[in-house]
Amino acid sequence: LYPPGLTQITPATTSKEPVVHEFYDEVVFTDPTEAFHRQLMRSSVLPRIQSHEPTVQENFPTYADEEDFKALLAAQKFLEDELRDVKDRIMKADMAREEIEEALRVAATAKASSSQSGGKSGSSS
Numbered sequence: 854l855y856p857p858g859l860t861q862i863t864p865a866t867t868s869k870e871p872v873v874h875e876f877y878d879e880v881v882f883t884d885p886t887e888a889f890h891r892q893l894m895r896s897s898v899l900p901r902i903q904s905h906e907p908t909v910q911e912n913f914p915t916y917a918d919e920e921d922f923k924a925l926l927a928a929q930k931f932l933e934d935e936l937r938d939v940k941d942r943i944m945k946a947d948m949a950r951e952e953i954e955e956a957l958r959v960a961a962t963a964k965a966s967s968s969q970s971g972g973k974s975g976s977s978s
Contacts, residue, residue, distance in 0.1 A: 885893065
């Protein structure tokens with residue numbers, strides 16, 4: 854249990870953090886009915902670790918959904934912003950493509966007109 858050469862506990866070999874053994878049971882409900890889902894969400898079964906020793910209690914964080922919810926909201930906002938930016942870029946690219954296609958149609962029409970008028974004037978001379 855001790856590092857080689859040490860046979861007793863010294864302040865350098867001890868840790869302030871306690872050894873923690875946690876065990877979790879998990880039950881998964883696939884497609885619960887709405888009423889059953891509401892009933893499950895109504896009760897909170899988060900573990901409450903309580904100790905009379907403050908050094909032990911400080912190593913057991915309290916769990917709350919608030920931080921997770923804030924992170925999810927931030928992620929949702931990020932995705933909405935990215936989606937809006939991508940839609941804007943796609944719309945601009947589509948408009949540029951339409952302008953290029955229109956310019957190509959005008960150029961093709963002008964070329965066809967010039968070759969027809971050049972061909973008529975050349976054949977009548």
